[in-house]
Amino acid sequence: MSKDCNTAPSVEGMPVASDTLRTMRDAARAGYPIPAHLVGEWFRALRDQLFADQRPVRLEQNDPGSPYWIQIDERQWHHALRRRINVRALYLHPLPGERRRQNHKWSPDRTHCTACNDPFEWAEPYCVPPQPPEPMSTKPQPFNPRWVLPILDRLELAMRRESKQEREKWNRETNLIRRSIEENTREAQP
Ligand SMILES: [Zn+2]
Incomplete structure (x- = not known):
């Protein structure tokens, strides 16, 4: 399949639940008494194989109408569940x-x-x-607030054609900006 197969932990040689069950079935068929330590071994194997903590090594979703299962991450998994999209997970037994x-x-x-x-x-x-993210080096921007002044002049000119209410509103705004520019440029000068 895809290259993701290579990233899955190798479980070669790891017994799975069916291996243990098969061993138990074969022992029962053989008909001999089973030593207690062997029963204990089967119990531990089954417990670990069935009830130990497991987490999926691969999550997939199948979009409606699509023949393909695509790999998704955990966030997409929860999102897909909410949207009732078909999902499936591949579990491998946790390595010892x-x-x-x-x-x-x-x-x-x-x-x-x-x-x-x-x-x-x-x-x-x-x-x-x-x-924590690396702090970004901030370079002083080559910007002079005074460059805005001609724009404010032009805006005030244009505002003469607007209603009194609009004019007053925009005059308040431009006056605020003019005052702010004045203060900033005064502070910036040595
Ligand atoms: Zn942690």
Whole structure:
């Protein structure tokens, strides 16, 4: 399929639930007594295979009328569910120890990580808090507020043709801007 297959964790050799069930079926067919430690092993295997924490390695949606399933991210997944679009998820069993490696700092109600904001159920294996954005270097803009003055002059001229109410409103605005320009350019001068 696509290159995404390469990014999925390898589960080669990992037993899945059906492997354990097949072993149990074969043992029952053989008819011998089963040692307790083997029953305990089956129990642990099934418990881990069926009830351990699992998260999907791939999410897909099928748009109405489209024959294709396309890969989506978690945000799109929730969006698609709300819009009742068909979705499907591929689950692989968690690799041994994967949960132990998690170093998230769960919120008291265990809904999300307080460091990286990952939701509890969908958290990445490792906590990677977002880095604060690099401050953008601001270059002083070559702009002189006085360049606006001729525009204000022209606006005032044009306003003479407008109603008294409009004229007063725009005169108030232009006067404010003129005063602001005056103050700014005065401060800017050494
Ligand atoms: Zn985290």
